[in-house]
Amino acid sequence: VFGIFIVCLFIIVQVKFDLPFYICRSVYAEQINEILVNLSYSYIAAYLFYLMTTRLPVVMRRKKLMPVIQRRIEEIGRQEIYYVLLEFSRGCKDPKCSPDYKHIDNTAKLLASKTWTDEMPTVYRQFGVRITYVKCVRQNCVNIKERVAEILKRYKDEMTEEQITSLEG
DSSP states (O other): OHHHHHHHHHHHHHHHTTOSSOSOOSTTHHHHHHHHHHHHHHHHHHHHHHIIIIIHHHHHHHHHHHHHHHHHHHHHIIIIIHHHHHHHHTTOOSTTOOOOTTOOTTHHHHHHTSOTTSBOHHHHHHHOOOOBHHHHHHHHHHHHHHHHHHHHHHHTTTSOHHHHHHHHO
């Protein structure tokens, strides 16, 4: 589309400035050149109309929603993954057992530090609910999948390929 736009500009410059290179050389050269110029003007006007009515609103919407999308993605890590890692890090004596959801380095060690079928003592003490680590992870996994599906459904047209891939992963 942009290539045709350039061709149209070339036609207008060639014909209107009467440069030595003519688009058409024949008995009807003036009439043919005038038709080409008018078609070029029409195409350029249509292209500008397309940019203003179709592309510009998409770009503006993407720019406006990008911080919102990024914040929603970070909330998944902060509100879902962090709390799972926090529960697994409780009672860990190693200083590397921090519940850092942004770095995967110690996550495997942290998840392997507990027996998944054991009950979570902190949850029982605070809320009186008996739940195993595996059930907690499963419930958080369901919550994460729901939130990811909601974000993808609502914002997929405005998201970058990297964001979509990250969420699906």
